[in-house]
Amino acid sequence: MELEACRQEIDRLDQQLTQLLEARMKVVAQVAEYKALHHMEVYDPRRERLVLDKIAALASDKDLAPYLQTIYRCIMDESKRYERKRMET
Ligand SMILES: C=C(O[C@@H]1C=C(C(=O)O)C=C[C@H]1O)C(=O)O
Numbered sequence: 001m002e003l004e005a006c007r008q009e010i011d012r013l014d015q016q017l018t019q020l021l022e023a024r025m026k027v028v029a030q031v032a033e034y035k036a037l038h039h040m041e042v043y044d045p046r047r048e049r050l051v052l053d054k055i056a057a058l059a060s061d062k063d064l065a066p067y068l069q070t071i072y073r074c075i076m077d078e079s080k081r082y083e084r085k086r087m088e089t
Pocket residue numbers: 028031042043044045047048051075076077079080083
């Protein structure tokens with residue numbers, strides 16, 4: 001595939017990813033509300049371990065699993081940052 005065609009495909013996928021990540025963050029905001037109400041910690045290492053294991057299991061190309069897990073660690077870090085911000089207000 002030519003560079004321009006690859007970049008067009010990346011742009012199309014980024015549009016989908018942005019929508020999905022936005023939807024994920026909206027659910028994270030609901031989790032923050034629940035945790036605030038029930039006096040729970042934002043960071044749940046057990047749940048994060050489960051998410052990372054699930055991502056590795058879901059990856060059809062196993063060579064990509066460690067990269068996807070790194071991306072997910074970053075996503076979950078930002079989820080926690082957003083949860084804490086939501087809990088302040
Ligand atoms: C969203 C949650 O809060 C945090 C963020 C997580 C995530 O983004 O998947 C997972 C666990 C928590 O550390 C949760 O507890 O489910």
